[in-house]
Amino acid sequence: MTHGLGRWAAIGAVVSLAVTVITVALALTAGASARASQQELAHRLVPGAAAAGTLLAGYTAESDLLHNYVTAGPKASIAPFRDAAGQMPGYQDRVTALLRGYPQMPSLIAAEQAALRAWMVQVAGPQLAAAARGDFASARSLQNNATRNRPYTLAVRSQGAALDAQIISAQASLVAKLGLAEARLFTALAVVCAVVVAVAAGSVAAVRRWLLRPFALLHQAAEAVAAGEYDTRVPAVGPAELAELGRATERMRTQLVAALAEAELAQIRLRAMNETLGQQVQQRTAHLEIANRNLATFTYSAAHDLRTPLRAISGYAEILTEDYGERLDETGHSYAGRIQVAADHIGALLDGLSHLSQVSRADIHRQDVNLSAVATTLCDELRARNPGRRVRVRIEDGIRVSADRSLIRIALYNLLDNAWKYTAGRDDATIEVAFTPVTGDGIHCYVRDNGVGFDPAYADKLFQPFQRLHDTSEFGGAGVGTGLAIVQRIIERHGGQTRAEGAVGQGATFYLTLAATSDAPAAGHIRVSAGSAG
Ligand SMILES: Nc1ncnc2c1ncn2[C@@H]1O[C@H](COP(=O)(O)OP(=O)(O)OP(=O)(O)O)[C@@H](O)[C@H]1O
Numbered sequence: 001m002t003h004g005l006g007r008w009a010a011i012g013a014v015v016s017l018a019v020t021v022i023t024v025a026l027a028l029t030a031g032a033s034a035r036a037s038q039q040e041l042a043h044r045l046v047p048g049a050a051a052a053g054t055l056l057a058g059y060t061a062e063s064d065l066l067h068n069y070v071t072a073g074p075k076a077s078i079a080p081f082r083d084a085a086g087q088m089p090g091y092q093d094r095v096t097a098l099l100r101g102y103p104q105m106p107s108l109i110a111a112e113q114a115a116l117r118a119w120m121v122q123v124a125g126p127q128l129a130a131a132a133r134g135d136f137a138s139a140r141s142l143q144n145n146a147t148r149n150r151p152y153t154l155a156v157r158s159q160g161a162a163l164d165a166q167i168i169s170a171q172a173s174l175v176a177k178l179g180l181a182e183a184r185l186f187t188a189l190a191v192v193c194a195v196v197v198a199v200a201a202g203s204v205a206a207v208r209r210w211l212l213r214p215f216a217l218l219h220q221a222a223e224a225v226a227a228g229e230y231d232t233r234v235p236a237v238g239p240a241e242l243a244e245l246g247r248a249t250e251r252m253r254t255q256l257v258a259a260l261a262e263a264e265l266a267q268i269r270l271r272a273m274n275e276t277l278g279q280q281v282q283q284r285t286a287h288l289e290i291a292n293r294n295l296a297t298f299t300y301s302a303a304h305d306l307r308t309p310l311r312a313i314s315g316y317a318e319i320l321t322e323d324y325g326e327r328l329d330e331t332g333h334s335y336a337g338r339i340q341v342a343a344d345h346i347g348a349l350l351d352g353l354s355h356l357s358q359v360s361r362a363d364i365h366r367q368d369v370n371l372s373a374v375a376t377t378l379c380d381e382l383r384a385r386n387p388g389r390r391v392r393v394r395i396e397d398g399i400r401v402s403a404d405r406s407l408i409r410i411a412l413y414n415l416l417d418n419a420w421k422y423t424a425g426r427d428d429a430t431i432e433v434a435f436t437p438v439t440g441d442g443i444h445c446y447v448r449d450n451g452v453g454f455d456p457a458y459a460d461k462l463f464q465p466f467q468r469l470h471d472t473s474e475f476g477g478a479g480v481g482t483g484l485a486i487v488q489r490i491i492e493r494h495g496g497q498t499r500a501e502g503a504v505g506q507g508a509t510f511y512l513t514l515a516a517t518s519d520a521p522a523a524g525h526i527r528v529s530a531g532s533a534g
């Protein structure tokens with residue numbers, strides 16, 4: 001059954017309309033018939049019966065008044081009788097007018113009028129004539145002659161009774177007609193009620209069978225699909241709209257199944273690609289690691305090999321000054337001195353390269369390192385090495401990282417050494433070592449000082465080997481500019497990052513991102529120590 005809901009609704013509306021029209025027509029017809037019967041009864045038959053009764057009563061009064069007149073004798077007045085007789089035509093006319101048109105009525109009325117006329121001519125007439133002559137004795141005798149008078153009297157009474165009977169019969173047939181009209185009305189209403197009940201029951205059954213049941217099937221299937229049972233087919237059942245909904249849902253399900261299959265395939269491909277990529281990355285990393293190590297080894301051995309000729313240059317320069325010093329003029333001495341200085345500088349550069357290559361090649365053995373403790377020891381060493389400096393040091397407790405102890409110590413040393421070095425000109429020199437937790441399992445450790453700072457435009461350059469922003473003569477030491485390069489190499493080898501912030505004359509901050517230890521640190525309290533001058 002796939003008729004549209006609209007078609008069923010139209011059929012229902014037509015049936016309901018037809019039932020309504022039939023009901024109204026039947027009710028109107030039956031009502032009109034009942035009303036006509038009621039009016040006929042009220043305006044004709046009931047007044048007609050009353051008028052017939054009045055006519056007979058008029059006759060009785062006429063007869064009684066005649067009797068009184070004749071019995072009373074000459075002293076009596078004939079006027080009451082004449083008045084009563086005078087009203088009789090009016091009574092007759094009213095009866096005739098009201099009962100006109102009914103079967104047998106006109107003949108019965110005519111017969112009654114004839115009987116009344118006969119009574120007037122044959123009974124009342126002779127008595128009135130005798131009384132008019134003054135012979136009341138004869139008049140009374142005539143009046144008492146029952147044998148003569150009775151047929152006329154009886155004729156009037158029997159005709160009146162016949163008319164009454166006919167009126168009653170007409171009333172009865174009208175009442176029966178009224179009953180029939182009412183019965184028809186009730187029958188129509190009963191039929192309509194039955195049709196309405198049947199239509200309602202049929203509608204409920206139809207809705208259940210063609211709407212609710214298919215809807216339940218559709219709903220069940222949709223729920224199953226929504227719950228992940230993608231193999232459940234969605235049926236196209238019920239009226240056209242519902243069947244179309246079922247087909248659309250089924251199309252959606254098949255598309256979903258196809259999309260899921262495609263997604264699964266893509267996921268498998270992606271996993272395979274990831275695996276390949278992971279392997280490639282691993283291979284490349286291993287190659288890179290080997291290349292880096294080779295480069296570091298090469299750098300180390302080159303630096304090492306260069307030391308012999310460098311020592312020779314330095315040695316010959318020394319011999320030149322010591323053994324041939326007398327023969328050299330001032331310019332010669334100056335050149336020999338410059339050779340010595342240049343050789344020392346190259347030596348320092350080679351030291352820097354060696355350190356860099358060492359930290360690049362060293363194996364990493366991770367362990368929990370208390371960076372706060374390491375920083376405290378290094379600051380104590382720096383303070384001992386520079387007893388004349390007055391530096392305020394603030395180290396936050398509990399900075400714990402997972403790192404190679406000796407490498408991380410080298411990195412922290414370079415940062416603290418710089419901080420110490422570049423706060424040299426300040427009386428209120430302050431160095432701070434602290435950390436801020438970051439998302440994941442990392443932390444930002446930082447070393448901050450309030451020294452000379454640097455131009456932030458060169459922030460990234462600082463980490464490149466041999467890049468220096470400040471002159472050695474100004475800050476002392478034999479720095480060649482490999483300290484921060486070493487820091488960066490060590491942190492990168494731990495999988496972390498370095499960053500520098502600073503401004504000229506406003507100090508510098510160096511951040512290191514490192515993996516925290518498993519029992520991640522909470523912000524600890526800061527220990528402050530201050531060295532004193534002298
Ligand atoms: N705390 C700091 N404040 C200001 N400038 C700094 C600071 N630390 C480093 N720098 C700048 O960065 C440059 C590079 O630093 P790096 O530690 O690599 O070299 P260095 O300290 O000059 O020499 P080395 O560390 O090799 O002895 C420095 O020359 C200096 O200009």
Ligand SMILES: [Mg+2]
Pocket residue numbers: 414417418479482483484
């Ligand atoms: Mg340095």
